[in-house]
Amino acid sequence: MRSKIAGIGYYVPKNVFSNQDLTKYMDTSDEWIQERTGIKERRYADRTGETTTTMGVEASAIAIERAGITPQDIDFIVFATLSPDYYFPGCGVLLQRAMKMKEIGALDVRNQCSGFVYALSVADQFIRSGMYKNILVVGSEKHSFGLDYSTGGRNISVIFGDGAGAVVLQPTEDENRGILSTHLHSDGESAEILAMYNPGTHANHWQETAYADFKNAEIGEMFMSHEMIDNAQNFPFMDGQAVFKKAVVKFPEVVGEALAANNLKPSDINMLIPHQANLRISQFVQQKLGLREDQVYNNIQKYGNTTAASIPIALCEAWEDGKIKEGDLVCLAAFGSGFTWASALLRW
Ligand SMILES: CC(C)(COP(=O)(O)OP(=O)(O)OC[C@H]1O[C@@H](n2cnc3c(N)ncnc32)[C@H](O)[C@@H]1OP(=O)(O)O)[C@@H](O)C(=O)NCCC(=O)NCCS
Numbered sequence: 145m146r147s148k149i150a151g152i153g154y155y156v157p158k159n160v161f162s163n164q165d166l167t168k169y170m171d172t173s174d175e176w177i178q179e180r181t182g183i184k185e186r187r188y189a190d191r192t193g194e195t196t197t198t199m200g201v202e203a204s205a206i207a208i209e210r211a212g213i214t215p216q217d218i219d220f221i222v223f224a225t226l227s228p229d230y231y232f233p234g235c236g237v238l239l240q241r242a243m244k245m246k247e248i249g250a251l252d253v254r255n256q257c258s259g260f261v262y263a264l265s266v267a268d269q270f271i272r273s274g275m276y277k278n279i280l281v282v283g284s285e286k287h288s289f290g291l292d293y294s295t296g297g298r299n300i301s302v303i304f305g306d307g308a309g310a311v312v313l314q315p316t317e318d319e320n321r322g323i324l325s326t327h328l329h330s331d332g333e334s335a336e337i338l339a340m341y342n343p344g345t346h347a348n349h350w351q352e353t354a355y356a357d358f359k360n361a362e363i364g365e366m367f368m369s370h371e372m373i374d375n376a377q378n379f380p381f382m383d384g385q386a387v388f389k390k391a392v393v394k395f396p397e398v399v400g401e402a403l404a405a406n407n408l409k410p411s412d413i414n415m416l417i418p419h420q421a422n423l424r425i426s427q428f429v430q431q432k433l434g435l436r437e438d439q440v441y442n443n444i445q446k447y448g449n450t451t452a453a454s455i456p457i458a459l460c461e462a463w464e465d466g467k468i469k470e471g472d473l474v475c476l477a478a479f480g481s482g483f484t485w486a487s488a489l490l491r492w
Contacts, residue, residue, distance in 0.1 A: 146322035147271035147279075149490070150314040151213075153206025154460040155199050156187045156307040156447060166302055169293040177302050182423020186305030186448030188288040195229045197238040199308035200284035203456070204243065211312035213278055215243040218312070220276045221250040222267050224259030224283045224452035226481070227290060228252070231343070239282065256338075257419050257480020258328075259283055259452035260309070261488050264476070265326035267313045268488075277315060283452035284308035290340075292379040300382050303422070305448030309456020320471065325405045326488045327398055338387050338481040340380040343368040391425050391479045396432040398487040399477050406489055408473065410434055414492075415468050419478035420444035420454040429477075441467060451480070468492050 162185045163174035177183055189199060200223060208215055223236040230238075234252030239245075255262040260283035267279040287304035291297060316322050341355040347366060348354050357371045372378055395418060403409060410433040418426045423444050430440045441462040450457060455476050462468050472492045479485040 145272055145274065145315050145317060147268045147313045148316040148318070148322035149311045149492075151207040151209065151211025151312040152310070152456065152460045152463060153203045153210060154307065154309040154453075154457040155202035155206070156457065157189045157194055157199065159188045159190065160185050161188050163302070166293075170298045170301070171295040172298050172302055180422075180424070181303060182442070182444055183303065183448050184445045187307055189286045189306040191289075194286065196225050196227050196284045196286045196308075197229050197235045197242060199286065199306065200235060200239050200282045200310065201242045203284065203308040203310040204239065204280055204282055207310040207312050208280070211278070211314065213312065215245050217278050218245050218280045219248050220267070220270060220279045221245070221248065222253060222263040222279065222281045223250065224253040224255065224263040224281075225285055226254065226256045226259070226451055227285045227287055235282075235284065255452075255480075255484050256482060257421060257449070257451050257454070258478035258482070258484045258486040260455045261326065261476055261478045261486035262328055262484070263452075264311070264313070264323070264488055265328055265486065268323045268326055271313055271315050274315075279313045280310060281313060282308065282310040283454075283456050285451045285453050287451070290379070292376055294376070296376060297379055299384055300380055303449045305450050307447055307450040307453045307457050309453050309460055311456060321491050324489045324491060325402060326486065327401050327405070328484075328486045329394070329398065330482050330484045332482065334386070334390065334483050336381070337483075338380070338382045342372050342378050388422070388425065390483060391421060392428045392432070394479045394483070394485040395425065395429040395477055398479075398485050399429070399433060399475055402475060402487040402489040408489070412473055413439055413475050414472035415462060416440045416475045416477065417455055417458045417462065418442075419480065420447065420458060421449055421479065463492075
């Protein structure tokens with residue numbers, strides 16, 4: 145028994161923010177952003193009308209309809225995001241409520257850029273074991289609500305965008321279709337290289353660098369203080385060059401691992417969907433694997449890095465554009481904060 149993608153959908157908000165638009169808020173340029181990342185524009189959710197969950201609902205509704213089922217047929221939800229509506233509870237239960245689903249299990253996955261592949265792998269195991277028949281896997285992000293749009297945050301804020309993607313996984317006995325294997329990895333050694341430290345319970349425990357000013361904190365004030373906000377310590381941190389260096393090694397490695405596990409080689413791949421971290425990273429991975437340009441799908445130019453949503457959005461768009469056909473070998477690969485990285489190989 146294998147699992148197959150029975151339906152897929154994506155949603156991106158209407159608001160388009162070009163690189164030029166960002167120059168209103170910070171010292172940056174269209175040229176710098178395009179040269180370093182390939183990004184031309186990104187979408188931003190409506191400030192109050194849309195959330196990570198509502199975008200997930202939009203994408204899920206399409207995936208569920210294309211699978212030929214209704215929300216009431218879903219028997220498990222796996223929701224990947226790093227920008228949840230609430231610190232807790234997770235987006236899974238909010239989606240269950242919004243879509244009027246049955247009292248099914250809802251699991252949130254916190255694996256940032258590799259969140260969707262991790263979520264897919266979890267769902268795949270539940271299908272293979274026979275436990276569930278219709279699993280909804282969602283990746284959604286509303287980054288625009290939590291980034292530093294001053295010049296101090298420009299190395300991060302120009303990269304990220306909002307959006308959502310979703311798939312419905314179902315069992316199949318067709319040997320020529322479905323998820324062949326998934327491969328998950330982590331290395332917490334570099335956990336602080338791409339991270340949002342605050343609010344949190346770390347109290348500067350992990351590093352000598354003080355990630356927040358707790359000097360005047362009294363009981364009950366540690367999690368989120370006024371000083372933290374005044375000092376812009378509530379935004380993500382990224383050492384971009386360190387991330388880049390590790391990503392260009394781990395992406396090809398985890399694709400190679402998936403191919404080797406199935407006795408396949410790079411030339412067998414019809415479409416590689418890399419997590420849309422940076423166009424330069426994707427181009428490097430393409431070269432390293434010896435793939436042609438038409439074997440790799442990129443849409444970061446339009447949407448920026450949408451983290452857990454990037455792979456399902458790209459997969460759906462590539463399929464809608466007719467670039468993925470029945471029987472094609474598709475490889476999904478992701479790398480990001482944690483560090484965590486992952487791949488999945490599937491026959492469409
Ligand atoms: C973030 C990234 C584009 C930055 O490019 P880079 O070449 O490494 O640039 P650096 O961070 O070394 O900064 C170079 C200069 O550009 C400046 N800069 C940073 N962001 C800028 C921006 N948006 N606009 C203009 N200048 C910027 C820096 O301040 C620095 O200036 P300085 O030389 O005067 O100090 C690149 O490192 C990257 O893409 N890394 C991978 C990130 C990633 O994929 N993250 C998601 C993982 S899933």
